[in-house]
Amino acid sequence: MSLRVTFLGTGGAVPTTERAPSALFVNREGxxxxxxxxxGTQRQMMRFGTGFGIDHLFVSHLHGDHVLGIPGLIQTLDFNERDAPLTIHCPPNTRTDLDDLVHAVGHDPGFPIRFDVVAPDEVALDGEGYEVRAFETEHHTRSQGYVLEESDRPGRFDRPAAEALGVPVGPKFGRLHAGEPVEATDGTVVDPEQVVGPPRPGRKVVYTADTRPRERTVAVAADADLLVHDATFxxxxxxxxxxxxxxxxxxxGSVAERAGAKRLALVHVSSRYAGDxxxxxxDARETFDGDCFVPDDGYRIEVPFPDAGEEPETEE
Known part of the structure; x- marks a missing residue:
């Protein structure tokens, strides 16, 4: 099951020829x-091949370098004859301003725009096998980050053990793996815990947007597979x-180290570092022992499961 992150915009408030302002695209199994x-996010989506098929947009705060692409993206979606709803998840007390932004140039979208006001520590999206939650950050306006966290997966199925207990090869294997006891060929009952290992953790991706380092972020990002953190300077x-x-x-880097994150992406890079x-x-590597990187626009990473037993795969 794939979990791919594409960095559409990695720059700060002032765009450069190398870096667009903030936008992060996540594709979790479709x-x-x-x-x-x-x-310009809609252009970045075309440039880096993510497509426009999004159903959910998560807004961290109302500074222009995080939201000014919304009217253009919505018009692009409209020109492509979209009819499916788009849900915009946003912090408290921002819905009216976002609604005004959507209609800022007098454009009335031909598809439904739904606003979902979500407070820190609330679930913004309850997906199939995962959820996206908001958490409070510290900036010069009301702001929040988001954490995508998958549910635990069933433990590994021990086929030799099941066969040794007399479970016939076939559908009963799947029922055992799903947590249902089955009857062996000799009539005895085989329970799932006899042949299925402990639950295996899913993946966690944390996006802070603009923020000062906070203890709350350390807690939210505990054991994150990927932490995408503000590193402007x-x-x-x-x-x-x-x-x-x-x-x-x-x-x-200090936040990532204390959180036990596996990988750290440093984003919102100030234009003063346009060349290097x-x-x-x-600086991040001096406080974080894990894998850290400053992604370029268009950089993609496939986030593996924690028990994959291999290094994360990346691709340009």
């Missing part, structure tokens, strides 16, 4: 989710980070 939608700009309510690479963002990654 469920297509968009987190933030800066200006290198550490020599720490005072600027505090003044603007952003994070440095070092601070993002290596200082941000270097």
């Amino acid at each position: 469920d297509r989710l968009l987190f933030d939608c800066a200006e 290198a550490d020599d700009m720490a005072d600027r980070a505090r003044k603007t309510a952003h994070s440095t690479g070092r601070e993002a 963002a290596s200082a941000i990654r270097r």
Whole structure:
């Protein structure tokens, strides 16, 4: 079951020729989710081949570099004759402004736009085998991040043990794996715990958007397979980070280390690092022992299951 993350926009408030502002696309086994939608996001979606088939847009806050792409994306969807609803999940007290933004140029979408106001610690999307929850972040406006977390999966099925207990090969294997006791060929009852291992964890992807480092993020990102964290500045700009309510690479690395995250993506890179963002990654690596990277626009990562026993696969 695939879980692919595409970084559509990795830059800060000021776009550069290398980096567009914030937008993150997640495809979980055909469920297509968009987190933030800066200006030009619809072009990034075409450029990097994600397609427009999203059903859910998650807005972190109302700063322009996170939402100004919404009117353009909606018009593009309309021009493509979309008729399916689009749900926009947003923080409390932002619905009216977002509704005004959708209609800012007098365009009335030909498909339903649904607004879902979700407070921190509430479930924004209850999907099949996963959910997306909001969590509070710290910025200069009402803001929140989102965590996509999958449900536990059934434990591994021990086929030799099942056969040794007299369970005939066939549908009863599947019933046992699904948690249902079955009858063996000699009439004895075989319970699932006899042949099925302990539940296996699903995957977790955490997106902070713009934020100062917070203990709440550490808690939410515990054992995350991928943490996408604000890292606007290198550490020599720490005072600027505090003044603007952003994070440095070092601070993002510290959050990831304390959370036990497996992988850290450093995003919202300031335009002052347009030519070289290596200082941000270097600072993060001083506080985080895991795998960390500064993705370029269009970078994709396939997030593996925690028990996959292999390194995460990436592709350009």
